[in-house]
Amino acid sequence: MAELDGENVPAYRMVRVTAPDAPVAALADVEAWRARESYPEILLAGGPVFGVVREREEGGWEIVSSFTGLAPQDARDDMGCQFRKLAQEAERDGDADAYDECVRAAKRTDWETVDEMTVLGARYRVARAERFVRSGRQGPEPPRPSDPDPAVPGESYKTRDAERGLVIDPFTATGMSEGILKVELLALVRKAGAVPGDVRDDSLRAAETHPGGVLLPATFGTAEKEYGHWRPDSAGTATTPQGARDTLAMGLRVMIPWHLGLTPEQRAPYMAAADRLDADRGDELEVAGRRFKVVRIERLVRIGPDGPEGPRPSDPDPQPPVMVQDQQLREQGVITGDEDEDAPIELDEQTQRLADLFREEETRRDAKSRGRG
Incomplete structure (x- = not known):
């Protein structure tokens, strides 16, 4: 491979660094540098996440659907929703041709596994981001x-998603610490023997085909310490630390008692722990011999000459498009077409118990919100 330097380096392979131009940005850069000392290890934080981006005429790709999908199909479904929104706008504007084009595109996503489409002259793509967490002697970085x-x-769900509308453009300058982190993350590939061969092969291939990268805003999740090691929650992540705390609190009040089949008396320590989490807004919590932590998660989108990296062949993608899934369920007799939409849904005992716990938590939150009002 020819060595690239100076003006011959393509934009997607550049890491542009500049001095922060605002006090908050300067503070963030200092904190990022300190994190390198306290949390020197960089570890993968679960599987990749997927979002939808749109190519801009002026350069870069705008995020139109946040990187929250845990599988490529999640983002494909979001892409179909974007086309339906465009169809509604075209209908309001009286543009019949644009309406037809957007509806056709949306219907295609219902039936086909498609990761890129051009609609109304703009390219839309399902893009992939890898997740990482810093770690040190104190565990993962909070x-x-x-x-x-x-x-x-x-009430973290009311927070505006700062990621949507951001532009993925490797030419955008970053602070020194973020630039160094980007270089470190781009150098990481899956280790031989630690993952299946096809996963490692895809990782090595991506380093060649998409050697550049852009860091997305940090997200937050939770981890639990088990047998001396911190295990990140493999579920989705939150856009703010409070979002991760709210997810943990929901787990303590609903999901853990449901999974363990706890009685009201056995639930009490978990309920009390969730109350402490709400009151203190801390980042670590111990309850019933278990230890939880809110962790900070970095995300990197790899960039190549044609833009952001899409899904890899080895990425888990268990669900087919929605109409294909519907067709399969009908063929299996799970859906017959005779269902009465107004008929009450009968839940088994375990599912009913989960619904009751959710209802109880919803009532508690409503009362808390009214009290603040």
Whole structure:
């Protein structure tokens, strides 16, 4: 491979660094540098996440659907939703041709596994981001003081998603610490023997085909310490530290008692722990011999000459498009077409118990919200 330097380096392979131009940005860069000392290890944090991006005429790719999908099909479904929104706009504007084009595109996503489409002259793509977490002797890195955390407990879902509308453009300059982190993450590939061969092969291939990268805003999740090691939750992540705390609190009040089949008396320590989490807004919690932590997660989108990396062949993608799934269920007799949409849904005992726990938590949150009002 020819060595690239100076003006011959393509934009997608450049890492542009500049001095922060605002006090908050300067503080964030300092905190990022300190994190390198306290949390020197960089580890993979679960599987990749997927979002939808749109190519811009002026350069770069705009995020139109956040990187929250845990499988490529999640993002394909979001892409279909984007086309339906465009169809509604075209209908309001009286543009019949645009409406027809958008509806056709949306219907195609219902039936086909398609990761890129051109609609109304713009390219849309399902893009992939890898997740990483810093770790050190104290375990995984928690949220930093400069990470925005505006929501009150139980209401993080009201926080605006700062990721949507951002532009993925490797030419955009970053601070020194973020630039170094980007270089470190781009150098990481899956280790031989640690993952199946096809996963490692895809990782090595991506380093060649998409050698550049852009860091997305940090997200937050939870981890639990088991047998001396911290195990990140493989579920989706939150856009703020409070979002991760709210997810953990929901787990303590609903999901853990349901999974363990706890009685009201046995649930009490978990309920009390969730109350402490809401009151203290801390990042670590111990309950019933278990230890939980809110962790900070970095995400990197790899970039190549044609833009952001899409799904890899080895990425888990268990669900087919929605109409294919519907057809399969009908062929299996799971859906017959005779269902009465107004008929009450009968739940088995275990599912009913989960519904009751969710209802109880919803009532508690509503009362708490009214009290704040």
